[in-house]
Amino acid sequence: MGGTELLQFVLAGLKNGSIYALVALGFTLIYAATGVINFAQGEFYMLGGMLSVWAYADLGLPLPLAGLVGVAATAAVGGVFELGAIRQRKDGDPLALIVITVGGSMVLSSMARHLFGPNERPLPLFSGGGSVSVFGAVLEVQTIWILGLTALAVVGLWYLYNRTGLGRAMRACAVNRDAARIVGIDTRLMVTVSFLLAAALGALAGLAVTPLTQTAFDVGPTVGIKGFAAAILGGLGNPIAAVVGGLVLGMLESVSIAFISSTYKDAIALIVLLAVLFMRPQGILGRSSREKV
Amino acid sequence: MRRVMLGVLLTGALFAMSLGGCAGEPDEGGEAAGDTYRIGAVLSLSGPQAGLGEPERRAIEMEVERINEKGGVHGRPVEVLFEDDATDEAKAVTAASRLIEQEGVIALIAASGTGQTMAVRQEVERAGIPQMSLAGGSVVTAQFSEWVFQTPWPNRIVVPFTLGYLRDSGVTRLGLLIDSGAYGKDGYDVIMAEVDRFGIEIVADEQFNRGDTDMTPQITKIRAAGPDALLMWAAGAEAATVLKNNAALGGDSPLSVYGGPGNGRIELIQGAGDAAEGFTFSAGKILVPEAYGVGSDEYEVTTSFIDRFTERFGVGPDIFAGHAYDGIYLIVDAMKRLPEGFTPEDLRDEIERTDGFIGAGGTFTFGPTDHNGLSEDDLTMYRIENGEWVLVGQAR
Numbered sequence: 001m002g003g004t005e006l007l008q009f010v011l012a013g014l015k016n017g018s019i020y021a022l023v024a025l026g027f028t029l030i031y032a033a034t035g036v037i038n039f040a041q042g043e044f045y046m047l048g049g050m051l052s053v054w055a056y057a058d059l060g061l062p063l064p065l066a067g068l069v070g071v072a073a074t075a076a077v078g079g080v081f082e083l084g085a086i087r088q089r090k091d092g093d094p095l096a097l098i099v100i101t102v103g104g105s106m107v108l109s110s111m112a113r114h115l116f117g118p119n120e121r122p123l124p125l126f127s128g129g130g131s132v133s134v135f136g137a138v139l140e141v142q143t144i145w146i147l148g149l150t151a152l153a154v155v156g157l158w159y160l161y162n163r164t165g166l167g168r169a170m171r172a173c174a175v176n177r178d179a180a181r182i183v184g185i186d187t188r189l190m191v192t193v194s195f196l197l198a199a200a201l202g203a204l205a206g207l208a209v210t211p212l213t214q215t216a217f218d219v220g221p222t223v224g225i226k227g228f229a230a231a232i233l234g235g236l237g238n239p240i241a242a243v244v245g246g247l248v249l250g251m252l253e254s255v256s257i258a259f260i261s262s263t264y265k266d267a268i269a270l271i272v273l274l275a276v277l278f279m280r281p282q283g284i285l286g287r288s289s290r291e292k293v
Numbered sequence: 294m295r296r297v298m299l300g301v302l303l304t305g306a307l308f309a310m311s312l313g314g315c316a317g318e319p320d321e322g323g324e325a326a327g328d329t330y331r332i333g334a335v336l337s338l339s340g341p342q343a344g345l346g347e348p349e350r351r352a353i354e355m356e357v358e359r360i361n362e363k364g365g366v367h368g369r370p371v372e373v374l375f376e377d378d379a380t381d382e383a384k385a386v387t388a389a390s391r392l393i394e395q396e397g398v399i400a401l402i403a404a405s406g407t408g409q410t411m412a413v414r415q416e417v418e419r420a421g422i423p424q425m426s427l428a429g430g431s432v433v434t435a436q437f438s439e440w441v442f443q444t445p446w447p448n449r450i451v452v453p454f455t456l457g458y459l460r461d462s463g464v465t466r467l468g469l470l471i472d473s474g475a476y477g478k479d480g481y482d483v484i485m486a487e488v489d490r491f492g493i494e495i496v497a498d499e500q501f502n503r504g505d506t507d508m509t510p511q512i513t514k515i516r517a518a519g520p521d522a523l524l525m526w527a528a529g530a531e532a533a534t535v536l537k538n539n540a541a542l543g544g545d546s547p548l549s550v551y552g553g554p555g556n557g558r559i560e561l562i563q564g565a566g567d568a569a570e571g572f573t574f575s576a577g578k579i580l581v582p583e584a585y586g587v588g589s590d591e592y593e594v595t596t597s598f599i600d601r602f603t604e605r606f607g608v609g610p611d612i613f614a615g616h617a618y619d620g621i622y623l624i625v626d627a628m629k630r631l632p633e634g635f636t637p638e639d640l641r642d643e644i645e646r647t648d649g650f651i652g653a654g655g656t657f658t659f660g661p662t663d664h665n666g667l668s669e670d671d672l673t674m675y676r677i678e679n680g681e682w683v684l685v686g687q688a689r
Contacts, residue, residue, distance in 0.1 A: 002517075005513055005514075005517055008509065008510075008513045008542070009510050009513060011509070012507055012510045012513070013510075015507055015509075016506060016507050110339070113339060113343060117347075118339075118347050119344045119560050120344075120530035120533075120560050120564060121560075121563075122560075122563045122564040122566070124566075129541075129566075129567060129568075131541045131544070138509075138541055138542050138544065140541045209506050212506065212534060212537060212538075213507075213530070213531075213533075213534045214530050214533055214534075214560070214563075214564040216344075216530060217343075218341050219504055222503065222504030222505075223504065253510075254510045257499070257511055257514060258510060258513075258514065261499075262499040262500045262501065262510070262511050262514075263473070263500045
């Protein structure tokens, strides 16, 4: 196998990995705020693509605006989901909340099936077709968009967490919710904000990928599971860990195809995931001290 | 204690009601009901295969209305009862047994997918009614059951046809890219069993999973093996991603990609755009009915169906709608040939005697050991040019 092909595998790993990273970030944000795994995260990915297609094809908006509408509308769905379903469970029992998110994911995909039909729907490439050559390997222009948008989201999130009052309040909530409430932070609002952000991140991933893959009402669960695995692999609750987990998972899949077999790529990725968790139950970058649930 | 008693009473009452309901149902299928012939249809109206089940339901609904407008069968209307299996084998079994036990259907159209089709077989055999499958897996008729018929072209007919075309095009080294689902697996087994006969060597053999977002690693590996062409066996949305990735990786020299009937979907052209140009695949002649020869009986049947479907639903029928059209008419035609008062077993025998029925998917001639009834004559090759399906009669 030549160096060019090797580089091609690395690029594919980065591309898939950054998608997983965006979805994993959503898992991590909600976990940090509520201590639960949001199983509807994959549906935010689906809605991001689907609502953008709807805005572009059905409403006739120009592509950049349609993408913005798709992401914003999905964020709104995330917020409404939190207000209407999660917040209603007053005792915040994690098990009950997890079941609510499972139900929410079914409701969202069924509604998408009903409103947008059973077939896959396309979205044009952001800046036309074509690709650039990187040391002989091929990098699709849309992949540059995916990598760029992921980087932008990570930087934006870092800024929010470290440089704004809202971000600090969210971090305070994640560290100790009761203490945060005592110092006057509206912890319920922080939960809503985390759902808004998680939905927006998932939607961004869905929007960036749809020009390459099309989207349909049932694309959520597969990507949701990959994002979940990435979040666990990196270490739940830590945004940087989610990104690392996503990229590692993407690379693992790509390398499995290169050196072993595409038949077993998911199995190999999951075996490595299990092995990592066996040695480091808290994930690659997770801290082992705190018991969250 | 009182609450317990109430519960027991309620359960008892429900039991009695359900028993009463059963007792009122006819035993001998639609016969005893007197006025209507009831046919059951278990389709995937939700879940991953909803894209198959929905056009199938539309085609059946439209054709049953037409049959009834023309006086039904023996002057009695035909009623089709639809059940959604949500692309789930267990739900398909439940739906089939409900239609058989409670509705007393005389035949079952089931199902959209190969997995669900195989799952309901035990119910059909136990009840002794004919089953018409709309799924393309070879296993449906290869694992033979006297009760089960199949309308799509199974892989065991399509694959040799496609490989023959590849051989005639001068392909000797072939790369495979297969959907890991039931349809892809089924095709894969047939491909591996047949390639030697066509003097073709498989130089790379890769898979992808449903929902995968990127196939560049697989295609990179296939390209490294230096094949003459790439054969993709996949029915889902991922086919468009494969074409796009292949075009991007190939630059000035992309691999020529070939496929099968699962790729005869307008969504593939919409999704892959320019990357779909030049993609060549085998399928039945319904996509471009001119393949039957303008003016031929097949041409008239197919265009009439296409026109009525398009007028009613605003979109043309796809191959799945065509399979459903064939399924309902194969059953109803056999019913018409029988005298009134036939049993489901008579119906099975009569369907098996179908000889030269002209449908949307081809000309069906069933026999005691052939419950698919189609041949390679019912297939043709298409190439996508300027965003349209174009007939490719001859190998290039």
